[in-house]
Amino acid sequence: MGKAEKERLNQTLNSHLNTIHETLQLLDQTPASSLDKVSWEEVVKTGDQVSKQATIVGMLWTGEKPELKAVEENMAAYFNTLQGFLLLSHGSTVGAGPTLSSCIHASVKQVVDCSFKLMMETVSSYGSHNKDLKLEVPRLVGSVWEACSALKKTPATNITAIGRAMTQVAVSVKDVLRELKELKPTSSNLKDEACDDGAPTAESGVQDDDNSSDGELGNDLSPEEMKIAQSAIGVVSETTVVIRELIRTITGMLKQEKPDDGSSFVDSLEKLLKLCQEIGVQIDELGACLYPPQEVIAVKAALEEISRIISEMLAVVESFKTFSATFLQACIGLRSSITHMESELDNSCTTDIAAKMQNVAVSD
Incomplete structure (x- = not known):
């Protein structure tokens, strides 16, 4: 049974x-x-x-x-x-x-x-x-x-769902920012600074040992590389501001999500999310390229992509009924940081070429 x-x-x-x-x-x-x-x-x-x-x-x-x-x-x-x-x-x-x-x-x-x-x-x-x-x-x-x-x-609305997805991107970008802030100059640079300050040689030796593990992890940047890394911190930091203001702009339009807004409104939100995710990918790429040896060409390509994405974001946001001035200011701040970093990259390339030319002249 x-x-x-x-x-x-x-x-x-x-x-x-x-x-x-x-x-x-x-x-x-x-x-x-x-x-x-x-x-x-x-x-x-x-x-x-x-x-x-x-x-x-x-x-x-x-x-x-x-x-x-x-x-x-x-x-x-x-x-x-x-x-x-x-x-x-x-x-x-x-x-x-x-x-x-x-x-x-x-x-x-x-x-x-x-x-x-x-x-x-x-x-x-x-x-x-x-x-x-x-x-x-x-x-x-x-x-x-x-x-x-x-x-x-x-989430019960498109705006809430998209806002949360953008927040996830913001968290990822902040992780990159934290990692960039942990980058340090080479132990040899620290030793030179210690010697210039009159520190005992023994202490310098201890300092080298303490930072040997950092070198193994790739945190051994030259002075020129550190300048580029510092400018990248500015770019990534301003990117977090842009994403934050974008989220504020979108969540501020909760009252606008009505049936008569049609699919075009939702399509615009989805496009902004896609652009936000794209900028997150470029920030990841930027952060990865800053570990030595730094990939200057890849860094420049990432910066160009970020600039393009920002332009597309602005075009979408400007099409909304209410335009956010704070989002515009955030975009201006990011573009300024990108310009500064591109300048640092150009200076680094010029210095590198000059150094190579000097070495050729000495060998002759």
Whole structure:
């Protein structure tokens, strides 16, 4: 009898899983703009219902083996609630751009994945005397709770989703800034400075040992390279300001995100995010090229790309109903830092060529 019950439960479960899989395919399709948009609050409330159903599942396993009918009824109630949750989630993507849709899909998929694991485990544990299996069900119930609770943190608007994505870029750029500030001159330069200051030779030797590990890590820059690194710090620092002001500009337009704004408004936001991510890539490239030997050509190329991106950003922001003067000032500041760094690079190249010419003259 136990084997027949288990087989029956497996068939019932597979039927429900197939239905949910079919509904999931709907989420991959863009809903028609003519459909009524479902508020994210409704999705969250339905998520709470999924969480409650998971609690009921857990309660079935606190005592003796539950009756087959009770398990089947509970399973049907759970998957009906889950399917309603998926349909509402799809409705919430009306007017959503790629970034918001991606956030919604990720949160929804987490709820579905946890639900599948829970229901599959309940069927697997049915009739088992293994205490470890029965302990696994409460743990999986907790996973469903967490996934449903995380829905409250999912962005509900395009602006919020894009703002968060830009914040991630800002964090990455700040990491590059921190690494650049950790760059140090070569130990030989430190030794020369110590000798000029009249420091004892023994102390200079200790200083060399202390910085030997830095040299191995590539933090051994010549005076000319340090000047370029310092100018790069200015560029990266000003980039963080640009991204910060861009985020402020976008979040300040929360009231503008209305249905009558049309897809063009969302497209503009998505373009700004793409440009922001592109500038993050160029900053990573810039930071990587500053470790010795510094790649001057690659650095110049990165600076040119950053300048191009800033111009495109300004063109998009200027098309909005309200233009941000602070964002414009941030862009001007970044361009000024780029100009300064390009000047340092040119001076470095001139100095390098002069040094090589001098060496040729001496050898002759």
